Amino acid sequence: MLRPTEFSLIDTIALLSRTPAAVNALLSGLPEIWARSNEGNDTWSAFDIVGHLICGERTDWMPRVRLILETGEARPFEPFDRFAQIKENEGKSLEELLNEFGRVRTENLVSLRLLNLQKEDLARQGKHPAFGTVTLAQLLATWAVHDLTHMHQISRVMAYQYREAVGPWSAYLGVLQCDGHSAS
Amino acid sequence: MLRPTEFSLIDTIALLSRTPAAVNALLSGLPEIWARSNEGNDTWSAFDIVGHLICGERTDWMPRVRLILETGEARPFEPFDRFAQIKENEGKSLEELLNEFGRVRTENLVSLRLLNLQKEDLARQGKHPAFGTVTLAQLLATWAVHDLTHMHQISRVMAYQYREAVGPWSAYLGVLQCDGHSAS
Numbered sequence: 628m629l630r631p632t633e634f635s636l637i638d639t640i641a642l643l644s645r646t647p648a649a650v651n652a653l654l655s656g657l658p659e660i661w662a663r664s665n666e667g668n669d670t671w672s673a674f675d676i677v678g679h680l681i682c683g684e685r686t687d688w689m690p691r692v693r694l695i696l697e698t699g700e701a702r703p704f705e706p707f708d709r710f711a712q713i714k715e716n717e718g719k720s721l722e723e724l725l726n727e728f729g730r731v732r733t734e735n736l737v738s739l740r741l742l743n744l745q746k747e748d749l750a751r752q753g754k755h756p757a758f759g760t761v762t763l764a765q766l767l768a769t770w771a772v773h774d775l776t777h778m779h780q781i782s783r784v785m786a787y788q789y790r791e792a793v794g795p796w797s798a799y800l801g802v803l804q805c806d807g808h809s810a811s
Numbered sequence: 812m813l814r815p816t817e818f819s820l821i822d823t824i825a826l827l828s829r830t831p832a833a834v835n836a837l838l839s840g841l842p843e844i845w846a847r848s849n850e851g852n853d854t855w856s857a858f859d860i861v862g863h864l865i866c867g868e869r870t871d872w873m874p875r876v877r878l879i880l881e882t883g884e885a886r887p888f889e890p891f892d893r894f895a896q897i898k899e900n901e902g903k904s905l906e907e908l909l910n911e912f913g914r915v916r917t918e919n920l921v922s923l924r925l926l927n928l929q930k931e932d933l934a935r936q937g938k939h940p941a942f943g944t945v946t947l948a949q950l951l952a953t954w955a956v957h958d959l960t961h962m963h964q965i966s967r968v969m970a971y972q973y974r975e976a977v978g979p980w981s982a983y984l985g986v987l988q989c990d991g992h993s994a995s
Binding site: 631632633634635637638641642645646648651652653654660661664755758761762764766768769772775778779780782783786788789790792793794795798799800802805 | 815818829832833838841845848942945946956973975977979982983985987989
């Protein structure tokens with residue numbers, strides 16, 4: 628087993644700053660069958676997922692960073708509304724969402740850098756509404772892995788559309804065996 | 812359950828043409844902890860996965876397309892060597908691999924378009940060494956879903972590096988529950 632990597636602010640920002648361009652390169656101009664199809668019922672399409680990433684930028688990550696720095700554990704975070712984007716993005720185009728994600732992420736990373744966080748800041752604690760004490764470093768690491776979990780989901784949702792088109796190859800394609808692990 | 816999407820050559824090429832830019836936007840210039848770390852033992856890093864995608868371009872997808880068109884089921888495909896890239900890419904930089912993947916993919920899509928495949932061509936059959944008869948449409952769909960399976964894998968391998976850094980949030984991050992489904 629490989630040793631887990633310790634949190635690094637520079638490495639985390641390196642990842643966070645690349646996600647919008649990666650998602651944009653994959654999805655921009657892509658036919659609707661890839662971008663607007665989901666996995667059935669109330670699941671999300673790639674379009675919905677980009678909307679969810681925008682919501683996180685607006686209401687979750689930086690507001691929680693500021694809450695930890697300003698009040699510590701005194702006030703728990705607002706719960707993340709995982710369905711807010713469904714209403715908000717009705718009628719918008721995928722290109723609009725992709726541009727918006729790039730814009731709000733850039734703004735948030737500017738704000739994050741301006742905080743000039745030091746090692747001792749990263750150990751500061753806040754209160755998560757479901758599982759209690761967390762550190763600022765854990766919050767920032769989660770921001771990055773949340774990007775990865777949704778890139779993982781986008782690739783799975785897109786692959787799902789071709790689950791029959793690939794014929795017998797489906798047995799070889801790991802993404803088609805992925806059930807989302809009950810957590811997107 | 813959503814109806815599966817029927818194979819479309821245009822939609823497949825739309826996806827195939829975007830993968831190199833998406834992988835490049837995510838990985839280019841990224842610190843080594845993200846790009847060169849794997850999931851332990853003989854698993855693959857993002858670097859190794861890009862190497863594997865290049866191998867597929869060289870030895871798998873278009874050679875198999877041509878074999879179907881030229882000989883049908885008379886001769887089975889060469890098995891895909893899933894480990895060829897490990898030796899081949901020693902000493903290369905990630906940037907070299909990313910550029911190479913973009914180049915070989917572009918060349919292959921030019922060749923694919925020049926074939927000017929018609930509906931009846933897409934139904935032509937070839938022979939897979941493990942599971943027998945497959946169609947040209949299934950091969951092309953698999954090429955696209957193979958891209959997605961490896962984007963799914965890249966996001967998982969990267970997330971794995973922060974599996975402890977995220978603290979209690981790991982329960983909420985689907986990508987950290989993904990075991991690769993025995994097929995990357």
